[in-house]
Amino acid sequence: MLQINNLHVSVGDKPILKGLTLDVPAGEVHAVMGPNGAGKSTLGYALSGRPGYEATEGSVDWDGRDLLALEPAERAAAGVFLSFQYPIEIPGVPALTFVRTALNAQKRARGEEEVSAPVFMKLVKAAATALKMDFDML
Template identity: 65%
Template sequence: MLSIKNLHVELEDEDKKILKGVDLEVEAGKVHAIMGPNGSGKSTLSYVLSGKDGYEVTDGSATLEGNDLLDLEPEERAAAGLFLAFQYPVEIPGVGNMTFLRTAVNAQRKARGEEEMSAADFLKEIRAKAKDLKIDADMLKRPVNMGFSGGEKKRNEILQMAMLEPKMCILDETDSGLDVDAMKLVAEGVNALRNEGRGFLVITHYQRLLDHIKPDVVHIMSDGRIIKTGGPELALEVEHNGYADILAEVA
């Protein structure tokens, strides 16, 4: 599904190498987790894949079902089925959450040559999905993420994911700023979306999110490279011993 080969990335404004040859294959139906210390390049990977400005790819490739992601505009990547759940969801004053979601759903449908969703169907679907995530009518009406708590913002990300039904979901530090209850709710939302056709890449600093979203494969990232790959037990190892042992072992 998602195939990353030898990806090298620098910051555009400064001569700083962030990713130094990342190789990663996420298969449909699988959940991959990327763990790593701060500054290892995890979030940069998510931004580069979703098309944020400010990064320069100097080598390597990233494809989604064979489509060259790096050649596409952010909105084209979204229409191709890529979704990034932001670490810091952006507040947009003046744009209603509902309007935003409907615009996004229909923009993607249009880009894929599908018919737009009717207002009635959209309303029915969003109400059902919002209910599962304990998102009330008021949150749907308010401007996007405005005045939302940390937990509400993350639930709103998952609601967007549920409405847009992407093929490949990247979750960037979705657990940051969440208490245990909020994390459970978010994890349930993600688990409900797991299916055979959909791939997940869960980026996290801590193991605790992976108690709730069980990964199939765990990667450890450090200094712009994936230095170790294993099963769920790798996450537990990090939990118990920290990153130091693994870093030392690889070095």
């Protein structure tokens, strides 16, 4: 699903990533770990298309598409975006409403039918049950 081959990324004149190669097959989860300054954030920013993070060499294939040729909005619609460990709370907007809005934005971009609030809540409850999570924690 994700194939990174010899990726070089610079920020301004400073090269940060120098020849990263990584394959993540569909269905697998990989963690990118390392000390501060190792390039973890740079990799995320480059894959998501953040301005100022330029891929100067190499290729990134995402599910058969040239990820580096896509605009950031196209990457997000394809499922490539950054999610923060401690997201900023938006007063008055429940987290699940935010997640459903993001899901529906992706569905619209793919020409799929949006998920209604009741259907979304059923899906969330089923997932929470399968994961043995307390639904009230969501």
